Amino acid sequence: MGRHHDLPGGPGGGHDPVPGPEDDGELAALALKILVSGGFGAGKTTLVGAVSEIRPLRTEERLSEAGELVDDTGGVAHKRTTTVAMDFGRITIRSGLSLYLFGTPGQDRFWFAWDELSTGALGAVVLADTRRLEDCFPAVDYFEHRRIPFVVAVNCFADARRYGTHEVARALDLESGTPVVLCDARDRDSGKEVLIRLVEYAGRVHTARLLESVGVQAGPA
Secondary structure, three states: OOOOOOOOOOOOOOOOOOOOOEEOOEEOOEEEEEEEEEOOOOOHHHHHHHHOOOOOEOOEEEOOHHHHOOOOOOOOOOOOEEEOOOEEEEEEEEOOEEEEEEEOOOOHHHHHHHHHHHOOOOEEEEEEOHHHHHHHHHHHHHHHHOOOOEEEEEEOOOOOOOOOHHHHHHHOOOOOOOOEEEEOOOOHHHHHHHHHHHHHHHHHHHHHHHHHHOOOOOOOO
């Protein structure tokens, strides 16, 4: 799906259970794989680091002069590093449910890693920066085409114009029902709420698809 919509007044499946640590003699019920994606400088590494209960694995490198020729730093001129492979973190949502977070590189030249990272993922978070909204179009297209459930999380930067979730959904031309939430990628509680929203939404989508596959009519996801 091509995406050419602008914000008003501005420029433009399944999952595999993973055994967890023993808890009171019982194995943790489930560990789910979640992708954190979005455009260059949208806050992916920040979000993973903010919510992770372990020291996050990061594969960041300093921006080089050569990289500056291909990476558009407009609106994120302060950015000095970029993810070149992935970020990794873990968060426990509740007893018996943990999420493994895989932050993807944002630039086109690193997309060869996306297919590998998305294997077995329950769903994805697409971080959006309204100052550079078009940067998240490729991620939205990627997950829609592969039928991977996702939520769009608008990272509310201090110097960015504020838009409502319906405006963002319309500007991104999202499929009906795709959630859009506002967040602060630096804040653990805010990031956790985004992840909970994704797990709930992805669970409904996968359940509806399972029922459909066996011929049972399900309600809207």
